[in-house]
Amino acid sequence: MKIPFVAVMVFLGSCAALPQNQGPRQTPGRIVTTTRLVALFSQMEAGWLEAIQQQDQATLTRFLADDFQVWTPTPPGEPVPREQWLQQAMAEKLDSFRIRQMAARAVNSSTVVVSFVLGETVQQAGKPRATDYFIVDLWQKKDENWQVTDRYLSQVRGISGNQPGDVKPTGKN
């Protein structure tokens, strides 16, 4: 069977046109300059999750106010107290995480409401389980340190793709 010369040239041309380095980014709609607060709290939330990954309770507790509590829809009205949540967090085998769609709003100079989608993969019964959560954290500044007093958390489904406010991967997740 003869392969026409033109077809060969077209094929080689398509090889030459291959991108030199294909990155993971799909062409997004726009590229944003994140706010100072998003930049700051992206680092803080990533530090929190890295502490869980590394089972580093000392670092993790630095992010939590003394009266920290976690609110979930089930059961509503019964927050998980700090010590109980810490126990759960330290028992978690967090393989990887990704923070997306972060927004931060300063209520005043010492209170900031931060919302984001957390995609995490944990080991459960020897198998990885991926879950997305929508989280709202209430950060308060005390003695120049930021700590979370309240976390509101709910599982979400069907969220995907890069959005403004996405936090870049840390390389550790």
Added chain:
Amino acid sequence: MRKGVWTLLLVLACLTLASAQTTRDAKHVVPTGKGWGVESTTAPPVDPYSVTQGNGINYHGGPVMAGNPVNVYFIWYGNWTNGPRPSDSQVTVGLLESLFGSGGIGGSGYEKINTTYGDNTNNVSGNIARVSSTTDNYSHGTRLSDSGVQAVVSSAISSGRLPKDTNGVYFVLTSSDVRETSGFCTQYCGWHTRGTISGADIKYSFVGNPDRCPSACEMQTVSPNGDSGADGMANVMAHESEETASDPDLNAWYDSSGAENADKCAWKFGPTTGGIGNGAYNETFGNHNWLIQMNWENARGGGCDQRLGGTFYTR
């Protein structure tokens, strides 16, 4: 059988081409005249175009803006005469037009950092200059969506108030009473993108007056030019302009996490004259001092610096 040989030859040829593309910035090897090459002990010749990999940011095949200069157009949206905050004023207009005017940021050592980015035919020049400006008196009200921003640019071009320029960056600059509804002040302080407008590939950017949300979008409220809105916008506009020049169609230069050059240095200023919060500045262009974030230099391993070839700083 012959079909198999042809297929093998094609695959080998393709791999050779791909290899040639990805190894152009490998170690500099010089011929010995003996049939093999050795690694040179001298500096490699300057690559005519800066598709240089391995500095923490990667090239993805798209074009850069090679204009010398890259043209800049301003669309002053809203009330820039006597708006609700003091910075919604002609003082801000004058300051930012001087930043992108003669003796401004264009051609500075800072903007020349962008010359370390190129595509397969050109480098970014590092020269950028405002050509003209227009106004828009709330054509879409005080609530602007992303598509509304594009419509503002489209209107300015189609009406002839601004020229259609594929070598241009169109800034939509909104007064402090305007809310960009997709996340200005809570998620971002500005953004850039591209769109097909009047049949052309038009690059445009949104930057709002950060006096609307100083804690989110300003580094300091006591600023070098005594106009916190203008000084805050200058920082974000520098960020957006250098990203637009190096990644105009969002397919040229960004790192493995999707960050473009200025993203990698966002809110990092390096050493300043004066303390942050007290009118600190780190750049002087023309007759003005500015506090402007560093940019990622795609050379020497990569890093944030205040001017091409300068010291890298991490904060």
